[in-house]
Amino acid sequence: MITIETPGMKKLEAEHLVLDYNGTLAIDGKIIPGTKPLLEMLSSQINIHILTADTFGTSKLELAEINCELEIIDKDMQDVHKEIYVDQLVQEKVIAIGNGANDALMLAAAGLGILVIQKEGASVKTLMNADIVCNSIVDALELLTNPLRIVATLRK
Template sequence: MLKFEIPNRETIQAEYLVLDYNGTLAIDGKLLPGIKEKLNSLADDIKIYVVTGDNFGNARESLKEVRCECIIVQEKIQQQYKKEFVTKLNAAKVIAIGNGLNDALMLKEAALSMIVLQKEGASVKTLINADMVFSSVIDILDALDNPLRIAATLRS
C-alpha cells in the first residue's frame, strides 16, 4: 500500500496503480527507458495494472518483465471500460495515470490521478480530471516513491 497524507484532504491509502500504456508508459508503442525498473520497485507496495487498447499490438510483450497485469481492452468505448475497472477495484484505493481521452473517466474516478504530457501529448478533457500534471512518467513514478512531493503539490 502507498499512503499519502495531504493537508486538508483525506489520507489516500492506495492499493492499486492503474496506468495507460501508449503515451503514458510508451511512446509509439515502445516502453520508455527506466519504466521496467521503476514499476518493479513500486510493485513491492502496490498492485499494478496496465489497461490499454494496445494500438501497436506489443504492450503485453513489452511488459513481460514488469510485475504488473496487462489488460488489453477490445471494447470500442475504452473510456467507460477503464472507469468501470477503477470502480470495481474500489476507486478510493486507486492511483490512476494516463494521458489520452480514453483515460479521462478513470482519472476522474480514482482517489489520486495524474496526467503525463509527453511526446504524444495529452487530452485537455483528461487534464481537467487529473489531480496533478507531470512532463514525464518517470517523474510521476518518482513522486509516488516520495509522498511529500504529492502532499506539497496537493495541499490547500
C-alpha cells in the same frame, strides 16, 4: 500500499496503480526508458494494472519482465472500460495515470489522478480530471516513490 496524507484532504491509502499504456508508459508501442525499474520498485508496494487496447501489439512483450496485471481492452468505449476497471478496484484505493481522452473518466474516478504530458501530448478533457500533472511518466512514478512530493503539490 502507498499512503498519502495531505493536510485538509482525505487520507489516501492506495492499493492499486492503474496506468494507460500507449502515450503514458509507451511511445509508439515501446516502453519509455526509465519506467521498468520504477515499476518494479513500486510493485513491491502497490498492485500495478496496465490497461491498453494494444494498438501496436507490443504490450505483452514490452511488459513481460514487469510484475503487473495487463488488461487488453476493447477498442470501442475505452474510456468507459477504464472507468469500470477503476470502479471494480474501489476508487478510493486507486492511483491512475494517463494522458489521452480515453483516460479522462479513469482519472476522475481514481482516488488520485495523474496526467502525463509526453510526445503524444495530453487531452485537455483529461487534464481537467487530473489532480496532478507531470512532464513525464518517470516524473509521475518518482512522485509515488516519495509521497511527500505529492503532499507538497496538493496541500492547500
